[in-house]
Amino acid sequence: MVALSRQAAPTPTGAPAAENKLEVRDLTITYGKTPALSNVNLEVRANEIFGIIGPANSGKTSFLRVLNRMDTFTTGMKFSGTVYYEGKNLRSWRNLYALRRKIGVVFPLPVGLPLSVYDNVAMAPRLYGTQKKSELDELVERHLRRAALWDEVKDRLHALGSLLSGGQQQRLTIARALSQEPDLLLLDEFSIAVDPVTTMKIEDVLKELRQEMTIVLVTNLTQQARRLADRTAFFLSGQWVEVGDTEALFTGNVKDERTRSYLEGRFG
Amino acid sequence: MFESTELNRRNARVEKSMGFLYLVMTLILITPVLLILGLLIYKGAPHLTWEFLSTDPKSGMTAGGIFPALVGTIALVLGALIASVPIGVAAAIYLSEYAPDNWFTRIINLAIINLAGVPSIVHALHGLGAFVLFFKMGTSILAASLTLAIATLPVVIVSTRESLAAVPMAFREACWNMGATRWQTIRKVVLPNSVSGILTGVILEVSRTAGETAPIMFTGAAFFLPFLPESIFDQTMALSLHLFVISTQVPGVPEHVPYTVALTLIGIVLIMNALSIGFRMYLRGKKKW
Numbered sequence: 001m002v003a004l005s006r007q008a009a010p011t012p013t014g015a016p017a018a019e020n021k022l023e024v025r026d027l028t029i030t031y032g033k034t035p036a037l038s039n040v041n042l043e044v045r046a047n048e049i050f051g052i053i054g055p056a057n058s059g060k061t062s063f064l065r066v067l068n069r070m071d072t073f074t075t076g077m078k079f080s081g082t083v084y085y086e087g088k089n090l091r092s093w094r095n096l097y098a099l100r101r102k103i104g105v106v107f108p109l110p111v112g113l114p115l116s117v118y119d120n121v122a123m124a125p126r127l128y129g130t131q132k133k134s135e136l137d138e139l140v141e142r143h144l145r146r147a148a149l150w151d152e153v154k155d156r157l158h159a160l161g162s163l164l165s166g167g168q169q170q171r172l173t174i175a176r177a178l179s180q181e182p183d184l185l186l187l188d189e190f191s192i193a194v195d196p197v198t199t200m201k202i203e204d205v206l207k208e209l210r211q212e213m214t215i216v217l218v219t220n221l222t223q224q225a226r227r228l229a230d231r232t233a234f235f236l237s238g239q240w241v242e243v244g245d246t247e248a249l250f251t252g253n254v255k256d257e258r259t260r261s262y263l264e265g266r267f268g
Numbered sequence: 269m270f271e272s273t274e275l276n277r278r279n280a281r282v283e284k285s286m287g288f289l290y291l292v293m294t295l296i297l298i299t300p301v302l303l304i305l306g307l308l309i310y311k312g313a314p315h316l317t318w319e320f321l322s323t324d325p326k327s328g329m330t331a332g333g334i335f336p337a338l339v340g341t342i343a344l345v346l347g348a349l350i351a352s353v354p355i356g357v358a359a360a361i362y363l364s365e366y367a368p369d370n371w372f373t374r375i376i377n378l379a380i381i382n383l384a385g386v387p388s389i390v391h392a393l394h395g396l397g398a399f400v401l402f403f404k405m406g407t408s409i410l411a412a413s414l415t416l417a418i419a420t421l422p423v424v425i426v427s428t429r430e431s432l433a434a435v436p437m438a439f440r441e442a443c444w445n446m447g448a449t450r451w452q453t454i455r456k457v458v459l460p461n462s463v464s465g466i467l468t469g470v471i472l473e474v475s476r477t478a479g480e481t482a483p484i485m486f487t488g489a490a491f492f493l494p495f496l497p498e499s500i501f502d503q504t505m506a507l508s509l510h511l512f513v514i515s516t517q518v519p520g521v522p523e524h525v526p527y528t529v530a531l532t533l534i535g536i537v538l539i540m541n542a543l544s545i546g547f548r549m550y551l552r553g554k555k556k557w
Contacts, residue, residue, distance in 0.1 A: 073444050075369050101447035111438045114461055123456070124446045173442075180446055 021046045021184060021214040022067065026081035029062045031074075036062040040081070040240040042233055049206065049215045051229025051246060053222055053262070058235040060218040064186045067216070068103040069096045085184075101128065104177030108189040110169035112161035113176075117144075117153050120161045120172055124179045139179060146209070147175035148201050167198030174202065178209075185215045191224065203228055222263055226250050234259045308534060312527035316535075320528060324494045329513070330520050334529055336496055340409075340504030341536070344484060345477045347413025347500065348420060353470055355417075356424030363425075364432040365454055384422035388482040391419040395487040410500040412488025419483045420473050427469025431462040464551035471544040475537040481508040491517075507533045 022044040029037040037059030044050040052060050062077075069090060071077040083090040085099070093099045101124070113120050121140045130136060140157070144150040149171040153164065161172050170190060177185060187206075191199040206215060206228060219225050225232050226246055233243040234256075242255050254260045272280075319333060326332030367373040395415025405411040435458050443453040490503040491513055497504040507529060515526045 068445060070441070070444065073441075097447045097449055099447075100445060103445075105442075105445040107438070107442070109438075111442045113439055113442060113457055123443075127446060127448055127452060127456075176442075176446075 019046055020044065020084070021048075021086065022216075023084040023087075024081070025083075027063075027066065027079060027083060028081055029059065029066060029071075029077070029079045031062075031078075032076040035238055037235070037238050037240070042240070042243045044214060044216060045230075046214055047210055047212075048230040049210050049217055049228050051225035051232035052216065052218045052235060053220075053225050053232055054235035054241075055237075055262070056220075057237065059238045060235055061188055063235070064105070064188055064216065064218060066090075067184070067186060068100045068105065069093070072096060101180055102183045104180050104182035104185045106170070106173050106177050106185070106187045106190045108192045110166065110173045110193065112164070112169050112172055115161060116158045117161050117164070117172060118157040121175050121179050124176065143175045143179045144172075146178050146205065147171045148205050149175055167194045167201075170194050170198070171202060171205075174205065183213055185209065185213055187215065187217045187219075189218055189220055191219070191221065199224075222250075222265075234262065236262070305534070308527055308531040311524055312529075312531035315524045315528045316531055321532065325492070326494070328520075329492055329510075329518050330522065330525075332494075334507065334510060334532065336493060337505040337507045337510040337529075338532065339496055340489070341478055341507040341533075343409055343497065343500075343504060344413055344416060344488070344506055345474055347409055348416035348477045349470065349474065351414055352417035352421050352424055352473070356421050357428050357466060360425045360428035360432060361454060364429050365450060365458065380422055380425055383418075384426070386419075388419055388480060391415055391483045392486050394418070395483055400487055406501065407486070407490075407503050408488050408501045409497060409504050410488070412484040412504075412506075413500075415483040415487045416477050416480055419480060420477050423473045423476055424469060427472065428462075428466045431465025431469065432458060434465060435461045464547060468544045468547050468551070471540050471547065475540040478536050478540070479508055479533065481506075481512055485509060507536075 020043045024040050024042050024044075027037070027040040028035065040063065052063065054060055065071060065074065065077070066079050066083060067085075067090075071079060085093075090099070113123065115123065118140055121143050122136045125136060125139050130139065141150060141154075144153060149168060152168060153172075161169065164172060170193065174190070190202065194202065203224070206217070209215065217225065217228060229246045231243060232246040232249055234241040234249070236258060242249075242259055244253070244255070248254075249259060250263060252260060254263075321333060321338060322335050323333035324335055325337075363373065363376065367376070392415065395411060395418070399405045399411035399414050400407055403411075405414075439457050439461070440453050443457055444450075448456070484506055488503055489506040489509040491509075493503060493505050511526060511529045511533060514521045514529065
């Protein structure tokens with residue numbers, strides 16, 4: 001059981017414990033004058049699946065956008081507080097493009113770039129300088145296999161990605177995220193447009209992937225969080241309510257009554 | 269059993285008459301187009317021969333062909349494109365992909381809207397003052413092309429911005445999330461998916477430019493010049509001005525000649541528009557999302 005206090009303050013040197021992939025201190029996000037999320041304090045450990053649950057409009061997506069510094073591409077988006085990525089303050093990353101390469105993102109609706117299946121997966125390696133066809137072929141096959149998609153698309157690698165079915169497209173975007181060789185994978189309600197069978201396939205993939213990377217999983221499905229997440233945070237209307245071991249939360253060991261109500265399906 | 273009420277029947281009547289009203293308005297709209305084209309073809313087409321297009325005007329423009337004017341118009345349009353397309357496309361990319369939403373960007377946007385609203389005779393005087401006199405280009409193809417370029421820049425900027433805006437934001441986000449820079453995103457995803465739209469805009473600009481008369485009047489188009497220009501520093505004849513001249517300034521021009529010149533000019537514009545429509549259809553067939 002993790003005792004996590006809201007008052008947890010960064011040490012003066014700002015050096016968090018090494019096993020923490022992410023450490024978030026007093027994070028507040030605003031769009032213009034509108035607050036989206038306030039005063040989040042939590043940490044994500046290396047190689048865990050960290051679940052974030054909460055009803056719509058509770059700041060989950062905004063939270064993910066801070067982690068890969070997409071605020072720099074978003075008009076009006078600002079955050080205060082500190083986020084440490086592997087112990088290093090996100091604000092002191094000089095090359096945000098290099099940071100984003102280490103962080104894969106999967107969106108709620110599959111965003112297949114208007115390219116072939118092959119080019120979708122080869123895009124990131126090409127951006128990072130791999131040009132040789134033999135190397136690219138190998139990478140594309142490896143990442144499509146990791147995303148459990150290879151067998152279904154190996155005969156039509158050069159067809160448009162957008163011609164695949166919805167579930168296949170979502171696995172394609174996962175393969176694309178994996179092609180970045182990320183340390184951290186952010187999944188934003190990936191199963192919203194995916195059938196249950198594909199969802200299960202992807203969940204199996206995620207369980208495999210946690211050997212190699214840390215995963216932050218935002219989900220609307222509390223049961224999905226229960227199946228996958230080691231620890232889970234509950235966000236509600238821009239407030240961070242609590243964070244705890246997933247099993248503990250689901251077995252009623254909560255610090256806040258709102259968490260219990262949400263997990264029991266009484267609202268949201 | 270369903271029975272229509274008075275209200276149902278009234279709605280049905282209004283529905284019918286509204287449809288009819290809009291049809292009538294549309295017919296009124298296309299009437300002048302059909303009349304103009306019909307008249308031009310009826311009066312001009314019999315005289316629109318290869319010889320008319322390929323010979324110099326003779327006897328004070330009352331006889332002969334329009335070869336120098338045709339070449340001049342093509343030269344002016346090409347010159348205007350070379351000057352305006354790179355600037356217009358680059359400005360549109362900046363405004364659509366890079367510009368933050370602040371007072372500076374808003375002022376630029378306002379300036380572009382105003383540029384589009386400047387009357388062409390004002391462009392002509394500006395071209396005369398700036399290019400012909402201040403930059404000492406003289407009345408030349410160069411000065412006229414640059415004046416045309418400024419007059420049609422808003423067309424390029426606006427159509428390019430629309431093509432760029434048609435590329436879904438999600439594509440850009442997906443690229444940025446991979447660690448791509450703005451420029452990598454533009455080059456790999458945004459431009460390949462908007463280039464056909466941008467080209468469509470450029471073709472539309474061609475038809476606008478070919479027909480402009482006022483901006484070239486003081487800056488490089490000659491009244492009568494029965495030979496071809498030798499360089500961009502020479503004056504040239506142009507179809508649009510030639511049409512104006514033979515219609516109003518020269519006595520004794522046979523009646524069919526202005527019609528034939530107008531038909532040639534409108535033919536160029538229509539061919540360009542047809543190209544642009546064809547391009548659009550091709551683009552729609554290739555659309556990838």
